[in-house]
Amino acid sequence: MDSFGRKRSMCEWSDLDADDLALNAALTDDIGHRLSPFHLLSVPGISALQQRACSELWTRDRRSVAHDERAARGFSYPARNSRKIRLGYLSNDLQEHATAHLLVEVLEAHARDDFEVFAYSFGADDGLPMRRRLMATCDRFVDIAAMDDRAAAELIHDDGVDILIDLKGFTARARTGIVLLRPAPVIVSYLGYPGTMGAGICDYLITDQFLTPAGSAPEYAEALAYMPHTYHPHGRGTPVGKKPRRREAGLPDHGFVFCCFNQPYKISPEIFDIWCRLLALVPDSVLWLLDHPQAAGNLRGEVIRRGVDARRLIFGANLPQEEHLARLQLADLMLDTAPFNAHTTASDALWAGVPLVTCPGTTFPSRVAGSILHAVGLGDLVADSLDHYFDLAFSLAIEPDRLAALKARLSDNRLVRPLFDVAAYTLGLEELYRAMVVRHRARLQPSAVGACSFLNLEGDSPIRLIQSDRIAL
Incomplete structure (x- = not known):
């Protein structure tokens, strides 16, 4: 089954329709438990319910084994003699990684009078400044890379963590x-995986009302914990350096620059068709993509098959964050992928002053960029169809005054709209955490499989629970 993911990561699109049919068949077949849920996030036509089914097949055997192991260990969660809520962030990305860049300012902003921040890292210590910064901001930072799952779980339990936050999915x-x-006692899925992990794993999924509208609740095994604007954090602390010259970034001296620095597996043939139409209709334009040696050759072949000069594709190296943000300023417009949107690459582009056009679908990963755009006050760049997506991008590319006005609006919004306001974001996240602990202590369990359950934070109003029994906190 891994071959499906490898082909998409290489933009090897031959026989893609047959592969997608095989993926659909696998979900109803006994081999479905070997199909990674992550691979389905980028497959067009896969519904959120199918993604949930895949998650539950993927973990079926492990959930059964874990049930017996939990019974053998008999973990209990006695009340601690502290009013502080102890948070445990679990990840292997607590070093120089996109997740760390998104999260670090949130960790630094946590109210230490009310929360203790523990981190459990099973990734490599790369020795870089981000690792040291994360270690410094946490009340306890533990490297569990050498521990097996049982030992790590026992350590977390012995530490008395109130909420374990899984950042990996x-x-x-x-x-x-x-x-x-x-x-x-409370398990939360947050930030690292854009979708449900299926029944019996996490109690809550941190999300927002654009990402997962109320009607989508049956598609998620977790109770939906709503942030007030967007689930996606992005701080203001990373500087946008001096803009380089175009030639220094491998770009021609003139011409419109479309860009997309998403990973290649997110690029679908249907979206690439639109990108090539834009290149054909916007004179001297180029498309700036992330360099991926195995994908670049295939994408050059695909652009030639669509009648466009392969030299119109420019591939940029994977750079450190500050250098990447500096070069991003050279782009005129970012084009999003579908059905797996930009995440960090979207908020990075907006922070660097580059607007983004997206077309949301019905699944979590297909709506992330739309959530981000709404949080920065640019909801008019969220297209309602692929034709609209093309029209938006085309008009911005051929109407320089309109693009200039949009960039000016983005520049004004960056420091006043919610997207980059980490202090306010963290307050909202902490209110969700408090509500989760209150519910646990009151023995109010998250929703059962298939039930509708939400933790909702709107504006400055208190948390409330909307459930089939209409219990209010």
Whole structure:
């Protein structure tokens, strides 16, 4: 089954329709438990319910084993003699990584009078400044890379963590086995995986009302914990350096620059068709993409097959964050992917002053960029169809005054709209955490499988729970 993911990561699109049919068949077949849920996030036509089914097939056997192991360990969660809520962030990305860049200012902003911040890292210590910064901001930072899942779970349990926050989901090198042992009374899925992990794993999924509207609740096993604007954090602390010359970034001296620095597996043939139409209709334009040696050659072949000069594709190296933000200023417009949107690459582009056009679908990963745009006051760049997506991008490329006005609006919004306001974002996140602990202590469990349950934070109003029994906090 891994071959599906490898082909998409290389933009190898031959026989893609047959592959997608095989993926659909696998979800109803006994081999479905070998199909990684992460691979389905980028497959057009896959519904959120199918993504949930895949998650539950993927973990079926492990959930059964974990149930017996939990019973053998008999974890209990006695009340601690502290009014502080102890948070445990679990990840292998607590070093120089996109997740760390998104999260670090949130960790630094946590109210230490009310919260203790523990981190459990099972990734490599790369020795870089981000690792040291994360270690400095946490009340306790533990490297559990050498521990097996049982030992790590016992450590987390012995630490008395109130809420364990899984930042990995089913992404690469995740350790779902730790979460399955339930070493904390409340388990939360947050930030790292854009979708449900299926029944019996996490109690809550941090989200927002654009990402997962109320009607989508049956598609998620977790109770939906709503942030007031967007689930996506992005701080103001990373400087946008001096803009380089175009030639220094490998770009021609003149011409409109479309860009997309998403990973290649997110690029679908349908979206690439639109990008090539834009290149054909906007004279001297180029498309600036992230360099990926295995994908670049295939994408050049695809652009030639669509009648466009392959030299119109420019590939940029993977650079450190500050250098990447500096070069991003050279782009005129970012084009989003679908059905797996930009996440960090979207908020990075906006922070660097580059607007973004997206077309949301019905699944979590297909709506992330729309959530981000709404939070920065640019909801008019969220297209309602792929034709609209094309029209928006085309008009901005050929109407320089309109693009200039849009960039000016983005520049004004960056420091006043919610997207980059980490202090306010963290307050909202903490209110969700408080509500989760209150519910646990009151023995109010998150929703059962298939039930509708929400933790909702709107503006400055207090948290409330909307559930089938209409209990209010």
